[in-house]
Amino acid sequence: MNPFRKLDALVAPMDRANVDTDAIIPKQFLKSIKRSGFGPNLFDEWRYLDVGQPGQDNSGRPRNPDFVLNQARYQGAQILLTRDNFGCGSSREHAPWALEDFGFRVIIGPSFADIFFNNCFKNGLLPIKLDAAEVDALFAQCLGASGYRLNVDLETQTVTRPDGKVIPFSVDPFRRECLLNGWDDIGLTLRHADRIREFEARRRIEQPWLFA
Amino acid sequence: MQAQTLYEKLWSSHVVHVEDDGTALIYIDRHLVHEVTSPQAFEGLKLAGRKPWRVDSIVATADHNTPTDHWEMGIQDPVSRQQVETLDSNIREVGALAYFPFKDERQGIVHVIGPENGATLPGMTVVCGDSHTSTHGAFACLAHGIGTSEVEHVMATQCLLQKKSKTMLVRVDGQLGAGVTAKDVVLAIIGRIGTAGGTGYAIEFGGSAIRSLSMEGRMTICNMAIEAGARAGLVAVDDQTVAYLKDRPFSPRGDQWDRAVAYWRTLHSDDGAVFDAVVELDAAVIKPQVTWGTSPEMVAAIDDCVPDPTLEKDPVKREGMERALQYMGLNPRTPINTITIDKVFIGSCTNSRIEDLRAAAFVARGRHKAANVKLALVVPGSGLVKRQAEAEGLDKIFIAAGFEWREPGCSMCLAMNADRLEPGERCASTSNRNFEGRQGAGGRTHLVSPAMAAAAAIAGRFADVRELA
Numbered sequence: 001m002n003p004f005r006k007l008d009a010l011v012a013p014m015d016r017a018n019v020d021t022d023a024i025i026p027k028q029f030l031k032s033i034k035r036s037g038f039g040p041n042l043f044d045e046w047r048y049l050d051v052g053q054p055g056q057d058n059s060g061r062p063r064n065p066d067f068v069l070n071q072a073r074y075q076g077a078q079i080l081l082t083r084d085n086f087g088c089g090s091s092r093e094h095a096p097w098a099l100e101d102f103g104f105r106v107i108i109g110p111s112f113a114d115i116f117f118n119n120c121f122k123n124g125l126l127p128i129k130l131d132a133a134e135v136d137a138l139f140a141q142c143l144g145a146s147g148y149r150l151n152v153d154l155e156t157q158t159v160t161r162p163d164g165k166v167i168p169f170s171v172d173p174f175r176r177e178c179l180l181n182g183w184d185d186i187g188l189t190l191r192h193a194d195r196i197r198e199f200e201a202r203r204r205i206e207q208p209w210l211f212a
Numbered sequence: 213m214q215a216q217t218l219y220e221k222l223w224s225s226h227v228v229h230v231e232d233d234g235t236a237l238i239y240i241d242r243h244l245v246h247e248v249t250s251p252q253a254f255e256g257l258k259l260a261g262r263k264p265w266r267v268d269s270i271v272a273t274a275d276h277n278t279p280t281d282h283w284e285m286g287i288q289d290p291v292s293r294q295q296v297e298t299l300d301s302n303i304r305e306v307g308a309l310a311y312f313p314f315k316d317e318r319q320g321i322v323h324v325i326g327p328e329n330g331a332t333l334p335g336m337t338v339v340c341g342d343s344h345t346s347t348h349g350a351f352a353c354l355a356h357g358i359g360t361s362e363v364e365h366v367m368a369t370q371c372l373l374q375k376k377s378k379t380m381l382v383r384v385d386g387q388l389g390a391g392v393t394a395k396d397v398v399l400a401i402i403g404r405i406g407t408a409g410g411t412g413y414a415i416e417f418g419g420s421a422i423r424s425l426s427m428e429g430r431m432t433i434c435n436m437a438i439e440a441g442a443r444a445g446l447v448a449v450d451d452q453t454v455a456y457l458k459d460r461p462f463s464p465r466g467d468q469w470d471r472a473v474a475y476w477r478t479l480h481s482d483d484g485a486v487f488d489a490v491v492e493l494d495a496a497v498i499k500p501q502v503t504w505g506t507s508p509e510m511v512a513a514i515d516d517c518v519p520d521p522t523l524e525k526d527p528v529k530r531e532g533m534e535r536a537l538q539y540m541g542l543n544p545r546t547p548i549n550t551i552t553i554d555k556v557f558i559g560s561c562t563n564s565r566i567e568d569l570r571a572a573a574f575v576a577r578g579r580h581k582a583a584n585v586k587l588a589l590v591v592p593g594s595g596l597v598k599r600q601a602e603a604e605g606l607d608k609i610f611i612a613a614g615f616e617w618r619e620p621g622c623s624m625c626l627a628m629n630a631d632r633l634e635p636g637e638r639c640a641s642t643s644n645r646n647f648e649g650r651q652g653a654g655g656r657t658h659l660v661s662p663a664m665a666a667a668a669a670i671a672g673r674f675a676d677v678r679e680l681a
Contacts, residue, residue: 016528022650032291174373203239
């Protein structure tokens with residue numbers, strides 16, 4: 001996993017609530033057995049005017065000019081600003097894979113769906129929860145000025161606006177540590193292998209029917 | 213000892229280790245695996261030179277990509293076929309407690325085959341790379357969906373990194389009216405608390421109306437806990453739970469059965485246990501439900517109308533409603549029972565079990581689908597459900613009514629196989645998500661119960677199943 005420390009980047013606003021993982025990456029692309037290459041199909045049904053197929057060359061497909069990520073002013077955005085309950089629905093990790101592959105590293109919103117939120121941290125993607133009023137203000141600024149950028153610092157746990165206002169955010173210390181260092185969860189967990197074996201041995205005695 | 217909720221009992225009995233910030237290592241008893249979210253996990257394991265920790269915790273099947281007809285022709289779509297074959301070879305290499313591959317007589321939707329084979333038992337932690345894993349909570353399991361990185365983590369360590377959830381009790385008391393089912397109850401709950409209402413919580417469903425439901429009804433309720441934002445749904449163990457599990461293939465036997473049952477009987481919230489949130493519903497006032505929008509919380513009773521967004525004060529919500537109505541091709545204040553449909557889908561991990569098929573067949577018996585309904589698809593949840601339905605003659609009732617009787621799988625719930633909606637088509641569906649494009653790009657999904665789906669097929673529009681004699 002790529003570590004995440006600091007980022008100063010362009011912001012793209014996705015001004016709708018309940019953006020679900022079917023919208024983030026539609027089902028036909030879930031047939032891939034790889035972890036990469038989902039970026040060109042991020043938000044496929046909103047981004048293109050035709051129906052995309054896996055393995056297709058996307059360069060010549062008709063784009064929806066109204067879709068926010070197709071607009072010139074948001075090209076190169078690495079921070080996505082969004083509304084409540086982003087990432088709801090399916091557990092597909094293809095959703096954070098697609099966002100990351102497209103170039104996003106940070107998603108800011110008032111709330112996120114649980115499984116999606118969790119999946120982000122496994123892929124070097126930082127979801128930041130801010131108060132609804134702060135998010136409203138960011139939307140207003142972002143929509144009001146071309147080239148709107150934010151500075152995100154995971155070490156100090158702050159988002160800094162261009163006008164200098166510093167917004168603190170909270171993040172689980174364990175997740176923060178993993179993301180700052182790009183640590184692999186499995187390696188960390190296996191440090192406790194003896195404890196897992198002990199637990200399992202006790203369970204085998206107490207509830208033998210679970211070990212068919 | 214302090215009174216505990218069911219969730220707290222399940223949680224504390226699985227904690228292996230806790231970090232300073234409360235992040236815990238939770239032991240996983242059952243790992244359900246399917247073809248879509250596992251290939252990258254198997255590959256990751258292999259690349260790191262790791263072996264699975266405990267292969268006898270794994271129960272696997274192919275369900276999302278499999279076709280529902282012409283099985284003799286195999287899987288036509290080469291990309292789907294490759295994904296299913298990848299699961300075949302991964303399981304062949306790694307092993308499993310049980311594998312029900314494409315065409316196996318016990319193959320089916322992963323959340324149907326776990327319980328019906330007794331591979332889901334009370335007190336277990338159950339995970340699967342699928343959000344509808346919450347289904348298994350009907351058996352007082354701590355069951356939730358995980359991402360592919362976590363699938364790999366569970367394979368490698370038999371554990372999951374988790375923060376303890378908050379607890380919510382959703383209590384539904386009273387008697388459900390005739391024609392009102394578990395699906396209507398859970399849609400009414402989601403209508404009440406919203407699709408993010410359960411975020412951060414494990415929801416326990418209780419009250420006399422929940423206790424009166426069969427295990428299959430309870431699975432329908434827990435299945436859609438995730439649609440309320442909760443990763444896990446729970447129902448306490450009672451006589452029905454125990455009776456359902458007796459003599460299932462992987463259920464304990466003899467001495468072990470007695471020991472297991474004695475433990476299972478402790479799996480309920482203690483009197484006086486405190487929940488972080490409590491929501492109460494009166495069962496008697498719940499009517500058959502139909503969703504009208506593109507989120508499961510956008511739901512109304514069959515005798516109600518499509519709402520008017522101009523009456524919504526919250527601007528973000530109002531825009532969401534307007535966008536949903538535009539996508540769905542509906543006008544505000546349209547009576548739900550005047551909305552005509554093009555297709556019907558009866559199936560999915562929410563509603564494809566034998567009782568669901570019986571309820572739909574009861575409505576379809578001696579009737580015929582309306583001329584404007586192009587397709588009414590019945591997809592049993594598993595090979596065993598299909599065989600049982602055929603033994604009861606349900607297949608013949610459906611076929612005589614002009615419905616199609618198919619092979620088991622996820623099918624048009626998410627349309628990864630060939631079963632899908634065309635752009636603009638409107639569907640009465642017993643599945644769990646009405647998101648844009650969920651059943652096919654441009655398709656319009658209305659979530660309903662199996663009986664209401666059959667009633668819609670017969671009427672050609674949404675119809676109140678309570679008024680069908």
